[in-house]
Amino acid sequence: MRYEGNIFRPPSEAYSLIVQVTIGCAHNDCTFCSMFKDKVFRVRPVGEVIEDLEGARRSCRSVRRIFLADGDALALSTDKLLAILGRIEELFPEVERVGVYGSPQDVLRKSPEELARLLAAGVGIIYIGAESGSDAVLRDVKKGATAAEIIEAIRKIEDAGIEASVTFISGLAGAAGWEDHAVMTGRMISESQPSYVGLLTLMLDPSAPIYADVQSGRFKLLSPMEVIDETALMIENTDIERDCVFRSNHASNYFSLKGTLPRDKERLLAELGAARGDEGLLKDERFRLL
Numbered sequence: 001m002r003y004e005g006n007i008f009r010p011p012s013e014a015y016s017l018i019v020q021v022t023i024g025c026a027h028n029d030c031t032f033c034s035m036f037k038d039k040v041f042r043v044r045p046v047g048e049v050i051e052d053l054e055g056a057r058r059s060c061r062s063v064r065r066i067f068l069a070d071g072d073a074l075a076l077s078t079d080k081l082l083a084i085l086g087r088i089e090e091l092f093p094e095v096e097r098v099g100v101y102g103s104p105q106d107v108l109r110k111s112p113e114e115l116a117r118l119l120a121a122g123v124g125i126i127y128i129g130a131e132s133g134s135d136a137v138l139r140d141v142k143k144g145a146t147a148a149e150i151i152e153a154i155r156k157i158e159d160a161g162i163e164a165s166v167t168f169i170s171g172l173a174g175a176a177g178w179e180d181h182a183v184m185t186g187r188m189i190s191e192s193q194p195s196y197v198g199l200l201t202l203m204l205d206p207s208a209p210i211y212a213d214v215q216s217g218r219f220k221l222l223s224p225m226e227v228i229d230e231t232a233l234m235i236e237n238t239d240i241e242r243d244c245v246f247r248s249n250h251a252s253n254y255f256s257l258k259g260t261l262p263r264d265k266e267r268l269l270a271e272l273g274a275a276r277g278d279e280g281l282l283k284d285e286r287f288r289l290l
């Protein structure tokens, strides 16, 4: 398997075979993100990807899951994705699920029929970075999509029968806009009803464009307790009718939360209440990781 540059994958793909079908991220403009700033986006030739898959087949006895990287593999044309997925099916008949990152715009460019064909060819989950439900925050961080577009994209994924795993970032609005960020993120989760929600906490690498604003004082990071308050307000504003697996147990989080909404909503809020009363329950800054 040939890899170019640093490889990123969602936590739930930790044991997956990772194959780069793109290099970098087509958008690459989000001000908080440093993942692909050193890469110029390009789509790898399908033949090259298939050579890598054939090589992996020779060295891997059993592969349960495959993750197509980099930033937004869903940017590929459906024909190219289907060619890769078809070869995966031939080489790895034991694979249970293929996952991809997809930007909201990538999803909206696909028709329902194209998404159905991707599902039939093995795509079981699409990871989509929503980051916030607030249009003001999305604009400030240059997400390149509005809240309405993100909700439409998540619904489109779920309507096609594919699971949507949606990431949000606590602290992304800083001290100035945390309430709007929390309330509107809760509402976005309610309106889009994804299968999975992952909540990270903002951590910045010096190469992230927003880092300079933190250094200059233009952007004030939330304190750990303010992150707890923001998370509680966000969960309070969720109103979900189906099971939604909620995880806030990433290395960047100050406090670990796991549950299924809506049934665990009160427990999650009670745990946050306990954390609010005991700073010792929060992760020390030194142990947080991106």
Ligand code: SF4
Residues within 6 Å of the ligand: 025, 026, 027, 028, 029, 030, 033, 034, 035, 036, 071, 103, 129
């Ligand atoms: S957050 Fe996602 S869409 Fe934004 S630049 Fe980073 S990889 Fe690209």
